[in-house]
Amino acid sequence: MKDKRILVDLNNSRRDFIRNSAVLLAGMAFTRKAGHWDTGFSKSEMKVSRYRIGVADLMIYKRQKIGAFELTKRIGAEGVEVDMGGLGDRPTFNSKLADPAVCKAFLDEAEKYGLEICSVAMTGFYAQSFAERPTWQRMIGDCLDTAKRLKVKTTFLPLGITCDLRKYPKLRPAIVTRLKVAGQMAVATGTVIGIETSLDAAGERRLLEEIGSPGIKSYFNFANPVDHQLDICNELKILGKDNICQIHGTNSDGVHLSQDPEVNMPKIKQTLDQMGWSGWLVLQRSRDQKDPKNVLYNFGANSKYMESIFK
Template identity: 30%
Template sequence: MSLSRRQLLHSSAWFGAGYALSPSLDFWADFKRRFHIGACDWSLGKSANIEAFALAKNIGLQGIQVNLGNLANDLHLRKAEVQAQYLAASKNTGVKISSLAISELNNVPYKSDPRTEQWVSDSIDVARAFGVKVVLLAFFVKNDLRNDPAGIAEVIQRLKKVAPKAERAGVTLGIESYLTAEEHLHIMREVGSPAIKVFYDFRNAADAGNDIYQELKTLGKTNICELHMKENRLLLDKGTIDWPRVATALREIGYRGDHWMQIEWAKPDGDDVVTAYQHNLAYLKGLFQ
């Protein structure tokens, strides 16, 4: 899908700035190799549903971030037979499993419910089975950590216990929340493990009142494991986030993460999901590929 003249001018301006900062003529090729573009299965309307692979292939996505499951199916990706089905679907469609997420933590809080400790531990095993590097831990709704020092303290203690297992497996547990960069860094310092990082969502940070461009500098390239590219119920280029500036900021801090960015909730109500996500995919390719 073609980009508008305005979008192309933005991309061209960013390219010129990035090229000027590049130490070599291989800058653009190197930057392109850094990022793969996927989408969250729940944003495609296929949460914890194997049909997400065929839909992602139709859109042209390179991968999908898959939800571990929910209470109704006992977080079914923990089952070997379900994992085999997902691996077969990935192979058949050519769509990679880019990362995992435990969305049910929003309803059954990691900060308080004892069941969730086993879920997070098991998610590391699932990540190893899929050969992925990142598991998103969601901290919203009932699991929100804002103005909850007791909840943060409990999360730190739980992460301390599970982090060594994640380290041995080469898996990163990514915290996605409304907390500030400084608050995220506090949790990471207290846990004291390289397996705990931030899963950065630009829209969530902006909605929380945080300066996303300053936060990228504060967190730096080593403390962010993966990215959500989101404009709630809007196409990416129709919202308020300055994505060309985001691209510049990521380039300036030398960000790499696990090389994946995921499109999330970037479709107007009533729009066709394939058309909307093909538009978003083309827009991000114009900026990052």
């Protein structure tokens, strides 16, 4: 992927203006401290919204790059999903984040821009087989260790093209066995592994029941039900709030979310409200097919639209 043209600067976004104005009107005294504005309140004292909007560093062409935080701030989102790096034929991820010093630098940069690291993603498994790789436990362990260093409670594990349970149902026993162990590993570290599968909601719920671990939940992706001509809201209801740890809140590339007839975002928000779900919605795609590499244009527009719906 290439990190090239950026045409739109959303630094002075409407959201930032409103937030800053509200803070001033409330009488909060800001002081310059450690390179960022300090409200005088700790994070635990600040009110956290029920819904948070994040972006995937991989998809803004900043995979494991510290510049993801500055760019995310310009986009207008609140958090970053940090990727573990590529796999290829390696025994584990090609990750800079195995170094605690690098993790600390990421945390410091997130704090500098008033952002959070919302999750750690193992997107290498989109192309690699979780069911067949011999060193899978090391890979999971490395991800969970990274999540701990980054103070993150959610990780993302896609069962990608080589583990598509619709096409390769014979892999199900191996996947279930491995996810049972992975779930135990996650529980031991106070972490949840969110899986993405090609199954419909009923099938994914049965899979979660078969795994039977509180450490394994669904990382829901709006694009999956759309790809299979299923209703997103019905699928969310079938899965249930307790089975969904996080959401990739975009569709396949083509048009922005605000122009996508297949994603009725107000209805989705109403459904999530009724379910009582709360958490992070992470932007992956829904890029304008006419200009897909323009990061600020695409992610800025989608972040602004999600903000208008969920805030």
